[in-house]
Amino acid sequence: MILVFIEHQSSQYKKATLETLTYARKVANMTGKECVAVVLGANTNVAELGKYGADKVIHVTNEQLNSFDDKLYTQAIGEIATKQRASFIILTNSSIGKHLAGRLSVRLKAGCVSAVNKLPQIADSVKVQRGVFSGKAIAEYEIKSDLVIISIMSNSIPVEESEGKGVIETINLELPPNVIIIKQIKKVEGEIPLPEAELVVSAGRGMKGPENWGIIDELADVLGATTACSRPVADSGWRPHHEHVGQTGIAIRPNLYIAIGISGAIQHLAGVNNSKVIVVINKDPEAPFFKAADYGICADLFEVVPRLTEALKKFKNSN
Ligand SMILES: Cc1cc2nc3c(=O)[nH]c(=O)nc-3n(C[C@H](O)[C@H](O)[C@H](O)COP(=O)(O)OP(=O)(O)OC[C@H]3O[C@@H](n4cnc5c(N)ncnc54)[C@H](O)[C@@H]3O)c2cc1C
Numbered sequence: 001m002i003l004v005f006i007e008h009q010s011s012q013y014k015k016a017t018l019e020t021l022t023y024a025r026k027v028a029n030m031t032g033k034e035c036v037a038v039v040l041g042a043n044t045n046v047a048e049l050g051k052y053g054a055d056k057v058i059h060v061t062n063e064q065l066n067s068f069d070d071k072l073y074t075q076a077i078g079e080i081a082t083k084q085r086a087s088f089i090i091l092t093n094s095s096i097g098k099h100l101a102g103r104l105s106v107r108l109k110a111g112c113v114s115a116v117n118k119l120p121q122i123a124d125s126v127k128v129q130r131g132v133f134s135g136k137a138i139a140e141y142e143i144k145s146d147l148v149i150i151s152i153m154s155n156s157i158p159v160e161e162s163e164g165k166g167v168i169e170t171i172n173l174e175l176p177p178n179v180i181i182i183k184q185i186k187k188v189e190g191e192i193p194l195p196e197a198e199l200v201v202s203a204g205r206g207m208k209g210p211e212n213w214g215i216i217d218e219l220a221d222v223l224g225a226t227t228a229c230s231r232p233v234a235d236s237g238w239r240p241h242h243e244h245v246g247q248t249g250i251a252i253r254p255n256l257y258i259a260i261g262i263s264g265a266i267q268h269l270a271g272v273n274n275s276k277v278i279v280v281i282n283k284d285p286e287a288p289f290f291k292a293a294d295y296g297i298c299a300d301l302f303e304v305v306p307r308l309t310e311a312l313k314k315f316k317n318s319n
Contacts, residue, residue, distance in 0.1 A: 001034040002027050003086040004054070005077055007096055011045045015196050016154035018052050020092045023119070023152050025053025025162055027088055030122055035164060038080055040073060041065040050166015052159065058084075059170045067182040068096055072175050074103040079173060081108060086147060088126075093151040094195065101151045111143035117156040117253075117274075120148075135274040154195055155253040155276075194245065197226035198255045202245060202272070204230035206261020206282065206301055210238035215305045216260065222312045228252070230262050246271035261301045264289025281305065 004024035007017045021037060028035035037054035039046050046057045060076050077100065081089055089104060091097035093115045105112035113128050121127040125144045130153070132139045194200065201220040207213065220227045227243055234244035245252055247270035257275035262268060264280070264287055272278070273292050280293040283300050290296045297304055 001036045001084050001086055002031065002088045002090065003077070003081050003084065004035065004037050004090045005092075005097070005100065006037045006039045006049065006057075007092055007094060008039065008041075008045070013045070013048070014092075014193075015159060016092045016094060016152075018159040019154060019157050020090055020097075020152045021049065021052045021054060022160045022162070023157050024088070024090045025160075025164065026119055026157075027090065027122075028053070028055070030119070031087070033087065036084060036086075038077060040076055041067070046168055047166060050164045051161050053162040053164040055165045056167045056169060059168060060173055061170055062172055062175050064175050064178045067178075069178050069180050070096075070099045070103060071179065073100055074107055075175060076173055078104055078107045081147065089147065089149045091149070091151040093153045097151040101149055105149050108147055108149070109145065110147035110149045111145040112149040113141045113143065114151045115153045116150045117153045119157070120150070131274055135270070153253060153274075155198065155255070191220075191226045194226055194228055194243070194250050194252055197252065199223050199225035200228050200245075200252060200254045200256065200272075200275070201225045201258045201260070202228035202230070202243075202262060203233065203260040203301075204262030204268075205232050206263075207233070207238070212302075213239070215302070215309070219258070219305055219309045219312075222309055222316065223256075225256070225258075230265075230268050259289055259293075260305060262289060263287050264292060 002024050004021055025035050034055045035053055036056045037049045039059045046059050049057050064072055091101055101112050101114055115130045116128045118129050125142050126148045127142050129138050129140045203216045228245045229239040229243045231244050233239050234241045247267040251271040253274045255276045257272050258279045260281045277294045279295045280289040281297045281301050281304050285298050
């Protein structure tokens with residue numbers, strides 16, 4: 001069977017999780033195997049998973065699994081995978097997914113590839129691909145173990161509803177007590193988190209100072225986009241660190257990335273050049289970002305951005 005691990009937050013499934021389930025459904029169709037979703041901890045919404053292709057949902061309701069504990073999660077998923085003879089374990093390439101993939105790979109002696117961005121080729125072995133060297137090249141990996149573990153990069157596959165039986169099996173496993181106790185979780189409220197955002201408006205040192213960010217927020221608002229920034233902007237305290245994208249920040253893959261007053265240093269590009277469409281606004285025609293851009297506007301951002309926002313507002317009002 002194809003085991004897919006379902007992350008959830010307060011009974012909600014993130015888009016990236018549903019993409020992973022869609023991916024697993026497709027692998028199940030390719031192999032003629034059952035798609036089994038595993039949900040750990042309390043959740044009231046498990047019935048919904050059938051709609052996205054789960055034939056069966058194994059809901060493990062132990063209290064110890066209510067918050068993320070990588071050792072216990074690995075044990076629970078590992079036991080289910082072994083018992084059900086999984087041939088694939090498919091995870092989301094989130095920080096939780098990445099934690100679990102490595103641990104499961106060692107525990108179950110299975111080949112593991114993270115950040116996979118295409119459906120696999122399945123014959124005697126399994127071939128998967130992912131971007132490498134900051135997205136400048138594509139590497140293909142062949143996995144020969146009986147069990148294959150992969151984590152799926154967000155925005156690699158659109159969420160699809162499909163027929164799945166969604167039979168729910170609720171179980172309790174014998175697990176030790178938690179070693180890690182989470183005392184408090186502080187969430188960033190409001191906009192869609194960067195790893196899941198389809199539209200991103202990002203700005204750099206060309207903004208001159210934090211007092212000028214109003215024009216970026218306005219453009220992001222009219223587009224319904226998430227805001228991001230370059231590293232020096234976060235390091236200077238102009239913007240919060242969770243907005244920093246790049247080699248040392250978050251790697252994203254939105255459908256649209258608008259880079260405003262950002263030079264396009266290699267370390268910045270490392271986190272954003274897998275975006276489907278890149279628009280660059282920079283007054284320097286030699287700015288390296290133009291080489292990675294699909295569309296470029298060579299002009300002063302303080303003139304262009306407000307005009308772009310106005311034009312988009314008019315377009316929205318007339319449509
Ligand atoms: C190990 C290491 C890791 C790093 N990791 C990251 C990372 O993860 N993410 C990251 O972003 N950086 C990272 N950096 C830093 C990176 O090398 C660059 O220094 C940084 O990305 C530059 O930020 P910037 O483009 O905002 O600023 P600048 O390089 O100062 O560029 C500002 C740009 O704004 C333009 N501009 C100025 N005024 C205007 C205007 N009025 N209108 C239009 N355009 C204007 C300029 O032409 C210029 O191109 C890392 C560096 C190192 C050494």
